Amino acid sequence: MLRCYQVAEFGKPLVAADRPLPVPQGREVLVQVERCGVCHSDLHIWEGYFxxxxxKRVVAANNGALLPLTMGHEIVGTVAATGPEAISAKPGQRRLVFPWIGCGSCPPCRDGAEHLCAGAQKAIGIFTDGGYASHVLVPDEKYLLDIGDLDPALAATYACSGLTAYSALKKVGPLADHHTLLIVGAGGVGLNAVALAKAVTGQAPVVADLDPAKRTAAMQLGARDAIDPRAEGALKTLLKASGGVMAAVDFAGSDASFGFAYGALRKGGHLVSVGLLGGQATISLGLHVLKGLRFTGSYVGSLAELQELIALARRSPLPALPITARPLAEATESLAALKAGTVVGRIVLEA
Ligand SMILES: [Zn+2]
Ligand SMILES: [Zn+2]
Structure with a gap:
């Protein structure tokens, strides 16, 4: 039997259900879930809108048509069964699942950017049943990654929050010693970015977050400094100390976080926007041009980027963000804790 915890109605407690175990066909792989991270976007799906x-709002789960839906897209598990055409996947292997699966035939998918699929998206735990369950069916063995000796709970967070952080930092690229990197928002994804920043950009970041506990966590993960963006004169002080930041990554996505990050840029600076809090901004095109600024959106990441990130983590252990383990049956309580904003780091469910 497959036990799953599903969104049956938006905003209501998840409902436990038992289903027959799927039998993998073709190159499909059935994975027995060991760990599944609880992501902020699960909160949006659960509440029913982005x-x-x-x-403007987008109603989640294809306007509710996909309900009941099993969420969960940060999955580490063991191969339980494979389809007849699977070659490399073998029962017993521990694997991380790449969840950002697309239609495979639209232009972004053909470019290897399935996470930006413009056709029928099949992202696991978003559009198809995911890891808040005992088992998950993965459509092709190519979406499985060998995590070696990595801690499975930490590795699970690499599928979304780690990948999102990695892809955003890759867009920033290498920074020189006289460059300042600013990270705005130290939730699960932002903290993963703090942990990865040095390895990907060469520089430890300055972190801005309203919550003192998150600033402390950021310092423990190697931030150069952690500041309260609402403190009197915070932006001025940062501009004075850094001469303006070369790159900023906004992991919040509110009007205020964008304003702070964009306002902190030096001439030639680059803002990468990641957070989905629903902010809006008006910028002066003249100043944007005269200051030679760049502004880039970054949504999760590609299969190739997740492979790079896992290779990086296996080569040289990265600082681990704080992880709270909870039993799978407490998925609803975990979502509620995330909604309350009291979670530092990541909650990872144990199946
Ligand atoms: Zn996620
Ligand atoms: Zn596609």
Whole structure:
């Protein structure tokens, strides 16, 4: 039997259900879930909408048509069964699942950017049943990654929060010693970025977060400094100390976080926007041009980027963000804790 915890109605407690175990076909692989991270986007799906700002909303789960839906896209598990055409996947292997699966035939998918699929998206735990379950069916063995000796709970967070952080930092690229990197928002993804920043950009970041506990966690993960963006004169002080930051990554995505990050840029600076809090911004195109700024959106990451990130983590252990383990049956309580904003780091469910 497959036991799953599903969104049956938006905003209501998840419902436990038992289903027959799927039998993998073709190159499909059935994975027995060991760990599944609880992501902020699960919160949006559970609540039923993504806020696009300005009163615009997207209703989750294809307007609710996909309910009941098993969420969960940060999955580490063991191969339980394989389809007849699977070659490399073998029962007993511990694997991380790449969840950002696309249609495979639209232009972004053909470019290897399935996470930006413009066709029928099949992202696991978003559009198809995911890891808040005893088992998950993965459509092709190519989406499985060998995590070696990595801690399975930490490795699970690499599938979304780690990958999102890694892809955003890769867009920043290498920074020189006289460059300042600013990270705004030290939630699960932001903290993963703090942990990865040195390895990917060469520089430890300055972190801005409203919550003192998150600033402390950021310092423990190697931040150069951690500041309260609402403190009197915070932006001025940062501009004075750094001469303006060369790159900023906004992991919040509110009007205020964008304003702080964009306002902190030096001439030639680059802002990468990641957070989905529904903010909106008006920028002066003249100043944008005269200061030679760049502004880039970054959504999760590609299969190739997740492979790079796992290779990086296996080569040289990265600082681990704080992880709270909870039993799978407490998925609803975990979502509630995330909603309350009291989670430092990541909650990872244990199946
Ligand atoms: Zn996620
Ligand atoms: Zn596609």
């Amino acid at each position: 806020d696009l700002g300005g009163g």
